[in-house]
Amino acid sequence: MGIEYAVGVDFGGTSAKLGLVGRDGRILGRDMVEIDPRADFRSIMASVSGRLTELIRGAVPDGRLLTIGLGTPGFVDSETGIVRSGAENIPALKGMSMSAALGETFGVPSFADNDANCAAAAELSFGAGRNFRHFALVTLGTGVGGGLVQDGRVSRGARGFAGEIGHICLDPHGLWCNCGSRGCLEQYASAPAIARIYAERKAKREMAVGEPTAKDVFRKAEEGDAEALDTVDDVARSLAQAFGTLLNVLNLEAFLIGGGVSQAGERLCAPIRRHLPDFTWPLLMKDVRVLPAAFRNDAGLLGAAATAYERISR
Amino acid sequence: MGIEYAVGVDFGGTSAKLGLVGRDGRILGRDMVEIDPRADFRSIMASVSGRLTELIRGAVPDGRLLTIGLGTPGFVDSETGIVRSGAENIPALKGMSMSAALGETFGVPSFADNDANCAAAAELSFGAGRNFRHFALVTLGTGVGGGLVQDGRVSRGARGFAGEIGHICLDPHGLWCNCGSRGCLEQYASAPAIARIYAERKAKREMAVGEPTAKDVFRKAEEGDAEALDTVDDVARSLAQAFGTLLNVLNLEAFLIGGGVSQAGERLCAPIRRHLPDFTWPLLMKDVRVLPAAFRNDAGLLGAAATAYERISR
Numbered sequence: 270m271g272i273e274y275a276v277g278v279d280f281g282g283t284s285a286k287l288g289l290v291g292r293d294g295r296i297l298g299r300d301m302v303e304i305d306p307r308a309d310f311r312s313i314m315a316s317v318s319g320r321l322t323e324l325i326r327g328a329v330p331d332g333r334l335l336t337i338g339l340g341t342p343g344f345v346d347s348e349t350g351i352v353r354s355g356a357e358n359i360p361a362l363k364g365m366s367m368s369a370a371l372g373e374t375f376g377v378p379s380f381a382d383n384d385a386n387c388a389a390a391a392e393l394s395f396g397a398g399r400n401f402r403h404f405a406l407v408t409l410g411t412g413v414g415g416g417l418v419q420d421g422r423v424s425r426g427a428r429g430f431a432g433e434i435g436h437i438c439l440d441p442h443g444l445w446c447n448c449g450s451r452g453c454l455e456q457y458a459s460a461p462a463i464a465r466i467y468a469e470r471k472a473k474r475e476m477a478v479g480e481p482t483a484k485d486v487f488r489k490a491e492e493g494d495a496e497a498l499d500t501v502d503d504v505a506r507s508l509a510q511a512f513g514t515l516l517n518v519l520n521l522e523a524f525l526i527g528g529g530v531s532q533a534g535e536r537l538c539a540p541i542r543r544h545l546p547d548f549t550w551p552l553l554m555k556d557v558r559v560l561p562a563a564f565r566n567d568a569g570l571l572g573a574a575a576t577a578y579e580r581i582s583r
Numbered sequence: 584m585g586i587e588y589a590v591g592v593d594f595g596g597t598s599a600k601l602g603l604v605g606r607d608g609r610i611l612g613r614d615m616v617e618i619d620p621r622a623d624f625r626s627i628m629a630s631v632s633g634r635l636t637e638l639i640r641g642a643v644p645d646g647r648l649l650t651i652g653l654g655t656p657g658f659v660d661s662e663t664g665i666v667r668s669g670a671e672n673i674p675a676l677k678g679m680s681m682s683a684a685l686g687e688t689f690g691v692p693s694f695a696d697n698d699a700n701c702a703a704a705a706e707l708s709f710g711a712g713r714n715f716r717h718f719a720l721v722t723l724g725t726g727v728g729g730g731l732v733q734d735g736r737v738s739r740g741a742r743g744f745a746g747e748i749g750h751i752c753l754d755p756h757g758l759w760c761n762c763g764s765r766g767c768l769e770q771y772a773s774a775p776a777i778a779r780i781y782a783e784r785k786a787k788r789e790m791a792v793g794e795p796t797a798k799d800v801f802r803k804a805e806e807g808d809a810e811a812l813d814t815v816d817d818v819a820r821s822l823a824q825a826f827g828t829l830l831n832v833l834n835l836e837a838f839l840i841g842g843g844v845s846q847a848g849e850r851l852c853a854p855i856r857r858h859l860p861d862f863t864w865p866l867l868m869k870d871v872r873v874l875p876a877a878f879r880n881d882a883g884l885l886g887a888a889a890t891a892y893e894r895i896s897r
Contacts, residue, residue: 344864353866402741415832417832419733419740424733426717426733426834427835427836430866430867431834433831433867436831436864437832438828438862439752439755441753441820441824448864449864449865450863451861506755510755513764514751514752517747517748518731518747518748518832519745520740520741520743520745521740521741522741547764548752548764549750550762550763552658552668553747
């Protein structure tokens with residue numbers, strides 16, 4: 270009997286990353302499939318399955334596939350694996366369960382979850398969350414995603430939709446958000462928001478900045494640019510407000526910062542820690558950690574596999 | 584062998600309500616003990632135990648005591664039962680565990696939790712939460728307390744301090760709160776807050792109101808008083824903002840309103856429901872209920888017993 274492994278699929282809109290993941294979180298093989306947005310469901314699944322079969326044959330020919338996990342953006346029904354939103358650009362996926370189809374093809378139990386919930390599962394099983402039983406992961410990128418771990422398990426809520434930390438309301442009179450509400454964290458801490466806040470500050474001072482990225486803003490802050498430093502402080506304060514609410518409500522041990530923006534590391538974590546006491550009880554603040562997540566690009570893959578491992582072990 | 588029951592103790596600062604509670608939530612006997620704030624720990628526990636022994640002898644002489652639960656205000660370490668805050672007016676309780684002392688005296692497992700967590704346990708086991716596995720209870724009274732139920736269990740967080748819904752930050756530039764933070768829900772939805780908002784509205788219009796209570800405000804609203812109606816709408820909107828955040832993060836099925844202010848019933852629940860969609864995703868809103876809790880005065884007693892029943896059954 271060869272090595273035991275899970276398949277993790279990180280579905281990203283028009284492509285899917287495939288990974289074979291050992292129980293210890295080691296990636297034994299990986300590949301990527303482009304998905305034709307006009308294809309029908311059957312042919313999409315055929316191309317994913319085909320590529321996966323080849324990957325397995327090449328990487329772990331004698332291995333034993335235990336389970337398949339799939340992570341996708343948006344809302345996923347965690348019982349059926351049906352994607353409820355977040356796959357709008359591929360009409361054939363509407364109302365269908367990719368995870369169920371893959372499970373049937375490969376004859377193993379299969380599961381699906383939101384990509385940020387998967388990222389939380391990756392940190393819990395293999396990453397920066399291994400030593401915590403109660404933590405929140407926020408992923409800062411194009412949007413702000415979130416996953417919660419309570420009592421050593423990813424929280425999914427009544428129908429699998431829990432963890433929308435990016436839509437905590439920070440200000441009921443704040444900016445309108447894509448979700449239709451106002452003042453959501455996402456409007457103050459996503460990569461585009463960081464770039465926007467910085468550009469607005471510079472514009473106010475009649476300084477041209479072109480089209481900065483969040484990464485530029487952190488680099489400028491490193492160089493001592495006053496508007497960049499103030500922008501990072503604003504972003505940290507917004508995150509601290511959301512984290513304070515989560516602490517008060519859930520008595521967590523740690524916050525992990527993932528997604529592209531997490532490359533900023535201490536430059537972002539330090540001011541979050543500084544602001545956090547303004548938004549929570551001293552007793553709840555005690556020993557709380559704010560840390561970068563362990564994974565960025567592989568969070569989806571590893572997390573989809575970690576989710577599947579967790580669910581077969583229940 | 585007689586009837587099986589649990590003891591529930593609802594500790595309220597300078598008095599403790601005692602109840603004998605059957606597995607079905609029936610109260611088989613009850614009493615109350617005044618606590619002398621200057622007494623030492625041993626004599627406080629002796630007077631509680633003595634009264635409890637008499638109560639048991641009178642009400643269920645042939646019964647079988649299974650467990651003891653204790654609810655207290657403030658923060659309680661759910662593992663040890665030590666009250667970390669909320670019993671400041673009785674110095675002898677500092678650093679001590681009343682639940683451990685009672686458990687030893689009566690020779691049964693004993694547990695302690697925050698009173699709002701207990702109230703959530705009461706609703707889950709015997710009340711308006713029986714048909715839900717994921718809900719929040721907020722108690723609106725002198726303060727705003729909260730308890731969360733996820734996956735059919737009261738959430739306690741890392742150290743038993745979870746559920747501080749009253750300290751969700753609604754506005755980072757808002758009113759200073761007793762907890763040291765700003766803009767907490769408690770400042771906008773407790774009974775004193777309701778009275779204050781109404782009095783401020785009347786004062787702005789140069790109308791005298793004396794010293795209204797929250798109850799007066801709801802009665803005035805019933806009579807069509809414009810400022811009272813606006814006050815109730817404000818309070819409902821503040822609660823909707825907090826509930827929207829909880830929905831986004833936890834994908835709950837229901838919100839239960841407890842505490843004295845919950846007497847307002849539909850007069851308060853209806854405008855909360857109306858405002859809620861402004862603070863959450865449509866998908867997360869679907870089928871969510873906003874309801875009065877089943878218990879008010881007995882929530883503490885029943886909940887302390889429900890907590891103990893739940894914990895011995897793990």
